[in-house]
Every structure is written in C-alpha cells, then in structure tokens.
Amino acid sequence: MIKFQNVAKTYPNGVQALKNVNLEIKDGEFVAIIGLSGAGKSTLLRLINKMIDSTEGQIIIDDTEVSSLTGKKLRLVRRNIGMIFQSFNLVKRTSVYNNVLAGRVAYHSTFKTIFGLFPKEDKLIALEAIETLGILDKAFIRADQLSGGQQQRVALARALAQKPKIILADEPVASLDPITTIYVMNDFKRINSEFGITVVANMHHVDLALKYATRIIGIKAGEIVYDGPSHEITDDLLVHIYGRSLKSDEVLGDIDENI
Numbered sequence: 001m002i003k004f005q006n007v008a009k010t011y012p013n014g015v016q017a018l019k020n021v022n023l024e025i026k027d028g029e030f031v032a033i034i035g036l037s038g039a040g041k042s043t044l045l046r047l048i049n050k051m052i053d054s055t056e057g058q059i060i061i062d063d064t065e066v067s068s069l070t071g072k073k074l075r076l077v078r079r080n081i082g083m084i085f086q087s088f089n090l091v092k093r094t095s096v097y098n099n100v101l102a103g104r105v106a107y108h109s110t111f112k113t114i115f116g117l118f119p120k121e122d123k124l125i126a127l128e129a130i131e132t133l134g135i136l137d138k139a140f141i142r143a144d145q146l147s148g149g150q151q152q153r154v155a156l157a158r159a160l161a162q163k164p165k166i167i168l169a170d171e172p173v174a175s176l177d178p179i180t181t182i183y184v185m186n187d188f189k190r191i192n193s194e195f196g197i198t199v200v201a202n203m204h205h206v207d208l209a210l211k212y213a214t215r216i217i218g219i220k221a222g223e224i225v226y227d228g229p230s231h232e233i234t235d236d237l238l239v240h241i242y243g244r245s246l247k248s249d250e251v252l253g254d255i256d257e258n259i
C-alpha cells in the first residue's frame with residue numbers, strides 16, 4: 001500500500017512541483033500517472049522510493065512512514081520497490097544475466113556483491129526472471145547488443161529478480177517503437193496480474209494508459225485533478241488534465257495556426 005497524506009515538494013530552486021497530494025494505492029493496482037510535461041509525474045514517483053524527499057506531508061508504504069527513514073530501514077523499504085526508467089539504466093558492458101543478478105544486491109552485504117558472491121538461489125531467481133521475460137536466449141549477451149525493447153525487458157527482469165511488491169516506471173516505453181511498446185506494456189500487465197506486483201507508471205501515451213492501467217491519476221501543475229478508474233475517463237476530463245483537447249485534428253490545427 002502506498003499512501004500520500006498532504007504531500008508537497010518544493011525543489012531547492014523554489015519550484016513547487018507538487019502541492020497537497022493525497023492518494024492511496026492498494027496492493028496489486030495498475031496505476032498510470034498522466035499529465036503535461038512538468039506537471040510533477042516524475043517527482044511523484046521519485047518520492048515513493050525516496051529518491052527525493054518531500055518538503056511537507058507523510059508518505060506511508062505498507063504502514064511505514066518513509067520520510068524519516070534512513071540506513072537499514074530505508075534499504076528494506078526500497079528493496080520492495082523496483083524502478084524502471086525510459087533509458088533502461090542497464091550496465092551496458094556486462095551480460096543480461098549480470099544485470100538481472102544485480103537485482104539481488106539489496107539482499108546482501110556490499111562486500112559480497114562487489115566480489116559477485118551471490119548464492120546459488122539468487123542465480124536461479126535471476127535466470128527465472130530472465131525466462132519470465134522471454135529473453136533466456138540472450139542471457140549471456142552484453143546488454144548493449146540488445147534492442148531497446150529487449151533492454152527494457154532486461155530492466156524488468158532485474159526489477160522482478162528483486163522480488164518487489166511495487167514497480168515504479170517512469171515513461172517506460174517512451175523510447176520504443178509502437179509495436180515493441182505493446183509487447184513491453186503486455187509484460188507489465190503480466191507481471192502485475194501474475195505476481196500481484198503493484199505497478200505505478202508515468203505515461204505520455206494516454207491511449208496506452210487507458211488500455212493498460214485500471215486507474216488513472218491525472219496531474220496538472222503539481223495537483224491531482226483526476227483520480228479514478230480508467231474506464232471513466234472522458235474527453236472532457238482529458239481536456240481538464242491537459243488544459244486542451246488531445247484529438248489529433250485539433251492539435252494539428254493548432255500547430256498549423258502557430259507555424
């Protein structure tokens with residue numbers, strides 16, 4: 001469970017990225033966060049695993065208030081949260097297998113992992129995750145020799161190997177072509193339904209967000225302006241979230257006018 005109570009984030013440069021955010025995400029939900037560039041989507045995600053600190057309010061993960069956590073307690077909370085980025089964030093010059101095995105790092109001392117001393121059980125977990133994502137044939141290939149879609153699968157396998165309760169994804173398909181996008185989104189859906197892992201994803205593609213997520217959180221200028229089931233989203237609500245129509249003929253009309 002992820003709970004935000006009156007959360008605000010002002011960056012040191014004075015930008016107020018989030019204002020008075022209240023939300024509760026239950027275990028196993030698939031949530032898409034949508035909104036214009038700069039609305040505060042990445043800020044919201046980064047607050048969940050404490051990559052950044054809030055300036056006001058409480059963030060509660062599974063009954064633990066995380067704002068004040070440090071050291072071992074923070075590591076334990078973070079271990080349950082996998083993170084996926086638009087740019088995959090793999091170690092490019094090493095194998096798929098080693099990248100995925102790195103998902104187990106949080107379970108061991110730094111000393112052991114520096115020397116690659118992972119127990120056999122972890123190696124099996126890593127291979128299992130690679131198999132789940134359908135890239136077992138690529139296990140011993142260097143990550144930089146894979147396509148974008150394959151690299152994002154490696155990142156997903158790494159997150160899965162971490163045995164998380166939550167996966168946060170910041171624009172996970174923004175660098176992928178439309179077909180690969182669908183495959184990767186299907187992987188997210190499968191991971192969500194098969195393993196019951198909560199997925200919270202920032203998405204620029206509204207159609208994809210509506211198709212894959214069961215719940216939409218719309219953010220506008222740092223505030224939640226919609227929070228509800230994806231099937232209840234209407235064009236009017238999208239206009240409210242984005243401040244304008246998303247219909248392509250109207251967008252293109254606007255571009256024509258502004259050229």
Ligand SMILES: Nc1ncnc2c1ncn2[C@@H]1O[C@H](COP(=O)(O)OP(=O)(O)OP(=O)(O)O)[C@@H](O)[C@H]1O
Nearest residue numbers: 011012013015017036037038039040041042043044
């Ligand atoms: N590290 C930072 N320091 C200062 N301001 C920041 C920082 N990160 C983000 N901001 C500002 O906070 C606001 C929200 O940014 P955020 O990255 O959360 O938006 P976003 O919705 O993820 O946008 P995008 O869709 O472009 O990724 C923006 O005005 C941004 O300029």
Ligand SMILES: [Mg+2]
Nearest residue numbers: 041042043202
């Ligand atoms: Mg962002």
